[in-house]
Amino acid sequence: MRDSVRDNSLLLLPRRHVGRRRFLEGLAAGGVLLGASPLIRPVYAQGAPTSTGSPPELRGTEFDLTLADTPVDFTGRPRLATTINGSIPGPTLRWREGDTVTLRITNRLAEPTSLHWHGILVPYEMDGVPGISFPGIAPGETFTYRFPVRQSGTYWYHSHSGFQEQTGMYGAIVIDPAGGPSIRADRDHVVLLADWTDEDPMRVLEKLRIESHYYNFNRMTAPAFWRDARELGLRGAREKRAMWNETRMSPTDLADVSGQTYTYLMNGTTPAGNWTGLFTPGESVRLRFVGAAAQTFFDLRIPGLPLTVVHVDGQDVEPVTVDELRIGPAETYDVIVQPEDRPYTIFAQSMDRSGYARGTLAPRPGLTAEVPAVDEPQWLSAADMMGAMAAGGAAADADATTAGDSAANVAAGHSAAEHAAMAADAAAVHARHASTEYGPSVDMRVDMPRTNLDDPGVGLRGNGRRVLTYADIRTIGGPLDARVPGREIELHLTGNMQRYSWSFDGLEFGHSTPVHMRHGERLRVVLVNDTMMTHPMHLHGLWSELEAPDGEFLARRHTIAVQPAQRVSFLVNADAPGGWAWHCHILFHMDSGMFREVVVS
Amino acid sequence: MSGARTRITLALAASLLVASLPAAWAQMEMGAMQGGSAPADARDPHAYSGGADFTRGTERPVLMDHHRFRALRLDRLEAADVDGETVVPFDLEAWLGKTYDRGVLKSEGELAGGDLEDARTELLWAHAIAPYWDSELGVRYDSGAGPNRTWLAAGIEGLAPYRFDLELTAYVGESSRTALRFDASYDMLLTQRLILEPRVEANFYGKDDVERGLGTGLADAALELRLRYEIRRELAPYVGVAWVDEYGGTEDLTRAAGGDPSDARLVLGFRFWL
Numbered sequence: 027m028r029d030s031v032r033d034n035s036l037l038l039l040p041r042r043h044v045g046r047r048r049f050l051e052g053l054a055a056g057g058v059l060l061g062a063s064p065l066i067r068p069v070y071a072q073g074a075p076t077s078t079g080s081p082p083e084l085r086g087t088e089f090d091l092t093l094a095d096t097p098v099d100f101t102g103r104p105r106l107a108t109t110i111n112g113s114i115p116g117p118t119l120r121w122r123e124g125d126t127v128t129l130r131i132t133n134r135l136a137e138p139t140s141l142h143w144h145g146i147l148v149p150y151e152m153d154g155v156p157g158i159s160f161p162g163i164a165p166g167e168t169f170t171y172r173f174p175v176r177q178s179g180t181y182w183y184h185s186h187s188g189f190q191e192q193t194g195m196y197g198a199i200v201i202d203p204a205g206g207p208s209i210r211a212d213r214d215h216v217v218l219l220a221d222w223t224d225e226d227p228m229r230v231l232e233k234l235r236i237e238s239h240y241y242n243f244n245r246m247t248a249p250a251f252w253r254d255a256r257e258l259g260l261r262g263a264r265e266k267r268a269m270w271n272e273t274r275m276s277p278t279d280l281a282d283v284s285g286q287t288y289t290y291l292m293n294g295t296t297p298a299g300n301w302t303g304l305f306t307p308g309e310s311v312r313l314r315f316v317g318a319a320a321q322t323f324f325d326l327r328i329p330g331l332p333l334t335v336v337h338v339d340g341q342d343v344e345p346v347t348v349d350e351l352r353i354g355p356a357e358t359y360d361v362i363v364q365p366e367d368r369p370y371t372i373f374a375q376s377m378d379r380s381g382y383a384r385g386t387l388a389p390r391p392g393l394t395a396e397v398p399a400v401d402e403p404q405w406l407s408a409a410d411m412m413g414a415m416a417a418g419g420a421a422a423d424a425d426a427t428t429a430g431d432s433a434a435n436v437a438a439g440h441s442a443a444e445h446a447a448m449a450a451d452a453a454a455v456h457a458r459h460a461s462t463e464y465g466p467s468v469d470m471r472v473d474m475p476r477t478n479l480d481d482p483g484v485g486l487r488g489n490g491r492r493v494l495t496y497a498d499i500r501t502i503g504g505p506l507d508a509r510v511p512g513r514e515i516e517l518h519l520t521g522n523m524q525r526y527s528w529s530f531d532g533l534e535f536g537h538s539t540p541v542h543m544r545h546g547e548r549l550r551v552v553l554v555n556d557t558m559m560t561h562p563m564h565l566h567g568l569w570s571e572l573e574a575p576d577g578e579f580l581a582r583r584h585t586i587a588v589q590p591a592q593r594v595s596f597l598v599n600a601d602a603p604g605g606w607a608w609h610c611h612i613l614f615h616m617d618s619g620m621f622r623e624v625v626v627s
Numbered sequence: 628m629s630g631a632r633t634r635i636t637l638a639l640a641a642s643l644l645v646a647s648l649p650a651a652w653a654q655m656e657m658g659a660m661q662g663g664s665a666p667a668d669a670r671d672p673h674a675y676s677g678g679a680d681f682t683r684g685t686e687r688p689v690l691m692d693h694h695r696f697r698a699l700r701l702d703r704l705e706a707a708d709v710d711g712e713t714v715v716p717f718d719l720e721a722w723l724g725k726t727y728d729r730g731v732l733k734s735e736g737e738l739a740g741g742d743l744e745d746a747r748t749e750l751l752w753a754h755a756i757a758p759y760w761d762s763e764l765g766v767r768y769d770s771g772a773g774p775n776r777t778w779l780a781a782g783i784e785g786l787a788p789y790r791f792d793l794e795l796t797a798y799v800g801e802s803s804r805t806a807l808r809f810d811a812s813y814d815m816l817l818t819q820r821l822i823l824e825p826r827v828e829a830n831f832y833g834k835d836d837v838e839r840g841l842g843t844g845l846a847d848a849a850l851e852l853r854l855r856y857e858i859r860r861e862l863a864p865y866v867g868v869a870w871v872d873e874y875g876g877t878e879d880l881t882r883a884a885g886g887d888p889s890d891a892r893l894v895l896g897f898r899f900w901l
Contacts, residue, residue: 157688158681233860235696236900240860247816248823271789273661274759412660461669464662466727466755471660515675522758524786527692527726531672534692534726539676605681619692625679 052100052289052296073097077113078294079301081197081216085120087127091141093163093185093195094134100289100296103224107194108135108185114294115218115318116183116197123178123204129171131163135190138162141171142186143199144356144564145340145584148173150604153566155186158605158623162187178203179340180314180358181584182218189227192320192613194294196220200314201340209336211312211362215303218318219326219353219374219383221288227320231614234282234526241284244378244403245276269411275470275558277405278378279523280484282559282614283321285381290322292372292385300394301385307367311387312336314360317353320613323377323560323587324353325486328370328387329398333361335494339583344500351494352377352483354562356585356611359494369393377485377560379403404485406558406590413475413591455593457554458516460531467532468556469522475554475593477575483560483589496572496594499581505571506582507599511550514595515541519555519563519588519610519620527618528557528610534619541608543568543600543626552595555588561615562587565624567606570596585611600626635850635872638827639809662757697723698900703853705867705896710887714739716894727755731763736771745771749780749796760785767798773839776800782808790814805833817854822863826851835876840884842876855898863898 076098091110098107098114110116121127133139140162142154152173156162163169178201185195198216223230233240246267254263270277295301305311314337315326327333327350334347337360345362353359353374363370369388376382379400386394408416457475462468480497481487521528530538543549551570553563563570564585572580573595588594609621681687703718715738722731731753736746751765760783767778782796794810812826829848832841853867873881873888881888 155688157685159685161685231691232696232698236698236700237860243819245816245819247818249817274786274788274790458670459665460672461665462672464665464669466758466760469661469758473660516670517675524759525726525755529692531670533672535688535690536692539673540679540681541675542677542679614691617691619690621688621690623681625681627679 051298052291053102054296054298054300074112075099076107076109076194076294078299080293080303081113081115081118081218082111083118083120087121087125089119089127089129090132091116091129092132092134093139093141093190095136098194100222100291101224105224108139108190109194110141110197114194114291115220116195118198118200118216119183121175121199121201123175123201126172126174130168131171132168133163133165136165138164138187139190139195140186141183141195142566143171143181143183145181145358146173146183146199147176147567147602150567150602150606153604153606155566155607158607175201177201177340178208179337179342180216180316180360181340182316182318182356182358184318186607189320189613189617191318192221192223192227194222196318198314198316198318208342209312209360209362210310212309213305213311214314215311216293216314216316217301217303217372217385218291218293218316219322219324220291220294221283221319221322221376222291223283223287223289225287227613230283230287231526231617234614238282238523238526239276239279241282241286241380242276242278242378243284243286243380244278244280246270246278269408273411273470274524275411276523278403279406279558280378280403281322281376281380282526282612284378285376288322288376288381290319290324290374290376290381290383292374292383295385297382297384297397302391302393303372303385303387304391305365305387305389307365307389309365311363311365312360313363313372313387315353315358317355317357317562319355321355323355323562324374324383325377325401326351326353326359326372326374327491328363328372329396331363331365331370331387333363333494335359335361335499338499338501338581339585341501341582342503343581344502346494346498346500347492348494348498349491350486350489352486352587354560354585354587354611355613356562356564357587363387365389369395371395371397373398375400377483379485401485401489404487406484407487409476409481410484410558410590411470411472413472413593414477415472415474416476416591457518457556457593459556460518460533462532463518463520463556465532466525467522467527467529467534468520469524470558471518471556472554472591475591477593479572479574479580479594481589481592483587496580496587497574499572501580501582505579505597506569507548507597509548511548511597513547514550514552516552516554517541517622519553519557519561521557521559521615521618521620523558526614528615528620529618530620530622535621535623536619538622540605540623540625543598543624545600545603545626547600548597549600550595550597552593553586553588554593555590558590559612559615560587560589561620562611563608564611565598565606565608567602567604568598568600568624568626570598572596603627635827635848635870638825638850639829639848662759692726695724697721700900702898703896704899705865705894707869707892707894709739709890709892712739714744716896722753724753729753729761731765743771745769751780753784756783757785759787763796769839776804776836776839778804778806803834804836807831820857822855822857824853824855824865826853832877837880840877840880842878842880844875846875846877847871847873851894853894853896861900865894865896865898867894867896868892869894 153159181199482493769776778798778800798806851869855863855865878888
């Protein structure tokens with residue numbers, strides 16, 4: 027959320043020529059100032075450099091956090107970051123379930139700020155959303171948050187003001203269960219994945235407004251058409267492109283902002299910096315992955331190590347072992363691994379394959395393992411545009427993946443595709459579009475969305491690896507409440523990529539009215555994604571209990587990623603009175619208006 | 628010369644066909660997924676509010692849907708040699724506004740020998756009417772050689788299926804003058820940065836304007852081809868070739884004045900925006 031236009035102090039530093047590789051890979055010494063020229067010294071004079079790498083841990087019940095602009099250098103171009111206690115990531119807050127925590131937040135920035143405790147159940151006044159929970163924290167002011175800790179697990183916190191989350195204001199929260207650990211591991215590492223740009227985020231958004239494909243360097247080209255024509259025939263190549271050309275949509279619009287400007291970070295460390303998590307051979311290691319990126323979905327794997335997913339969005343889940351998982355902005359996934367006496371690369375490629383975050387899991391410092399090449403980007407499929415109306419494509423591939431068919435590929439036989447399409451059809455539900463979805467704010471509507479939660483999503487289909495899907499995640503303990511929902515509300519995720527506008531039901535926040543939930547009611551929420559991007563939807567203050575298409579309980583989530591042309595449903599217990607934010611956790615989508623207020627009263 | 632004319636006429640006919648496609652597509656299946664009008668039983672997006680208001684006691688957040696964005700685009704700034712003289716055609720556009728309503732300034736013309744040879748400047752209110760289309764209403768001012776002319780302008784601009792950029796504007800001026808302008812272009816990506824852009828433009832007038840050398844009917848048509856390299860998205864030098872032909876009364880007036888109604892030129896220029 028935006029309190030004021032961010033000042034442009036980020037851009038006051040001189041630009042130096044930076045090689046492309048150095049830029050993507052970042053500096054090995056990220057964050058440490060080496061040989062600063064006299065010109066940039068005035069900026070650095072504002073404070074000590076940002077410390078990066080494994081975040082410091084703060085324990086207890088009383089916390090003092092200072093939010094300030096501190097200098098950082100990830101690419102050879104010094105910039106100012108917005109940081110918590112001078113580090114990226116901010117300190118890991120270690121709480122104990124049952125305690126009451128007090129957090130005194132001092133704003134040393136030149137603009138208003140806030141901290142939001144993501145996934146934490148707090149009274150709404152403590153939720154940290156300016157304009158909904160409280161007025162925000164003015165420059166120079168100290169705000170005190172205080173609330174009882176009623177849960178345990180892995181969470182995170184971040185600024186909910188301006189673009190501060192993009193410029194470094196995020197950290198992890200780890201809450202120890204009151205009754206002792208429910209998951210046993212010999213070693214524990216928090217791993218925050220993020221994206222960093224040297225550009226002013228406001229400028230990034232302005233560029234997207236002028237040319238929404240600005241950062242996409244994987245667009246359809248004429249030579250690719252002729253290559254396809256040789257393989258598929260002229261007609262085949264034309265048909266492959268027909269629906270994209272007719273709708274003016276792009277099959278490669280996988281990330282609005284790419285490695286063209288982003289350097290992807292693992293615990294505030296560039297790929298060249300190689301964040302390293304240590305273990306002693308024989309130990310089981312719990313890795314608490316946090317999607318702290320402003321815009322980026324990461325496809326995460328550790329070649330050579332199966333990942334046993336045990337905890338998702340702060341909830342213990344029935345263990346499921348996979349090779350790879352997709353982690354979107356605001357999601358958290360805890361995995362257990364059993365490394366042998368050798369180094370392993372933790373590899374998190376961006377969903378659009380324009381770059382990656384990378385670190386190493388090693389028995390000793392200084393070791394590295396082979397870093398894989400990024401995969402070839404896939405095109406969005408017909409099912410990503412037309413949902414259950416599409417014959418084949420995504421559903422078939424997803425089917426093959428979950429069936430463990432390592433030989434599955436995009437060109438899998440037509441019969442499998444038709445089978446899957448029929449299966450999808452059986453479960454197909456008609457979407458109920460809002461009257462405001464027929465205007466200029468909405469570039470696409472899906473009449474019969476797909477409901478296949480077992481689809482790992484574009485880029486992961488049929489890649490030969492076992493990929494986690496939403497159908498695989500089952501929260502231990504079942505739903506919070508056995509009541510059947512009293513009513514159902516349906517909202518559509520909408521946007522216009524060309525205009526770069528994002529909304530619910532075709533209405534940006536500025537034109538919206540709040541969604542009202544009666545205090546104490548249990549209701550079903552249906553989200554239909556009418557866009558061609560995946561949106562991680564975060565409902566503040568209330569759990570989102572994801573259901574399978576047949577209504578079976580799957581998982582208690584704080585953030586649910588809805589794929590293109592997909593319909594998901596979840597149950598909500600409206601047990602926390604007050605005003606709550608509900609938004610897409612892709613920062614520029616939220617800031618563009620894909621945002622609602624929920625009022626529970 | 629007649630070869631050039633045939634080429635331009637064919638390109639123009641093809642472009643007009645393309646321009647008519649959006650309406651045709653609206654009837655087709657894809658069209659059902661985009662734009663259109665809401666059925667009577669469409670969901671009320673405010674129904675879930677139950678009359679609830681936003682949280683009181685704090686100022687409601689203001690997001691980017693209330694922000695005024697702005698842009699300055701120099702789509703063409705080029706130099707060409709015409710009969711030994713360097714002319715500098717330009718085409719710029721500036722806009723300021725929110726997502727669905729913007730003020731737009733367009734200026735297109737040609738400098739020769741340091742003088743403004745000819746320019747068409749328009750000040751328009753662009754209003755989004757469909758996912759890919761804006762209506763444009765405003766004024767046009769023609770300056771340069773001959774007496775200046777002022778027009779009211781009404782048109783549409785947007786992206787047609789198959790990603791053709793189209794612009795169609797009608798004008799009404801003093802002394803019941805009327806005009807119609809059509810502009811279409813397409814970006815063909817040879818690589819992610821090397822882009823071939825064909826463009827056609829045609830101008831029609833409803834009445835002779837001898838003082839400005841314009842005759843009734845199709846006055847001129849241009850077929851242009853530019854190959855640009857996007858060093859950055861914002862900065863792309865290009866080379867190109869342009870054929871411009873005059874027709875009917877306009878052609879006659881040019882001939883009578885000793886001019887050449889048909890022109891083929893090589894251009895060198897750059898595209899820039901910020």
